[in-house]
Amino acid sequence: MAKGGFVYMLASGRNGTLYLGSTVDLCRRVYEHQQAHVPGFTTRYGVIHLVWYEHYDRITDARHREYTLKKWRRAWKLALIEAMNPDWRDLSADLNG
Numbered sequence: 316m317a318k319g320g321f322v323y324m325l326a327s328g329r330n331g332t333l334y335l336g337s338t339v340d341l342c343r344r345v346y347e348h349q350q351a352h353v354p355g356f357t358t359r360y361g362v363i364h365l366v367w368y369e370h371y372d373r374i375t376d377a378r379h380r381e382y383t384l385k386k387w388r389r390a391w392k393l394a395l396i397e398a399m400n401p402d403w404r405d406l407s408a409d410l411n412g
Contacts, residue, residue: 318372319339319370319371319372319373319374319376319377320337320338320339320370320371320372320373320374320375320376320377320378321337321338321339321341321344321368321369321370321371321377322335322336322337322368322369322371322377322378322380322381322384323335323336323337323338323341323344323345323365323367323368323369324365324366324367324368324392324395324396325345325348325357325362325363325364325365325366326362326364326366326396326403327360327361327362327363327364328364328403329403330393331362332360332361332362333362333389333392334348334356334357334360334362335381335384335385335392336381337374337377337378337380337381338377339374341368341410342407342410342411345365345407345410346407348362348363349363349407364403364405364407365405365406365407365410366396366400366403366404366405366406367395367396367399367400367406368406
């Protein structure tokens with residue numbers, strides 16, 4: 316997995332509840348969401364499918380992008396997902412090769 320930072324979106328299903336976050340270790344963080352290691356929003360709403368992500372060379376850039384995207388309207392976020400992942404596949408299986 317590449318170094319730096321990631322900003323990512325999880326969904327409960329196609330056009331379902333969205334969660335937006337950033338991390339330095341995307342594989343680990345998605346695993347934590349999927350295994351409900353940390354109780355909270357994603358566990359409560361079943362938001363476990365990785366549907367979109369971007370990589371940045373620096374975590375600070377990823378966090379800046381996260382904060383920017385959190386201000387976006389839902390329709391804009393859906394368009395971002397559709398552009399990268401029109402079938403709304405769970406991309407987490409692709410992370411380890």
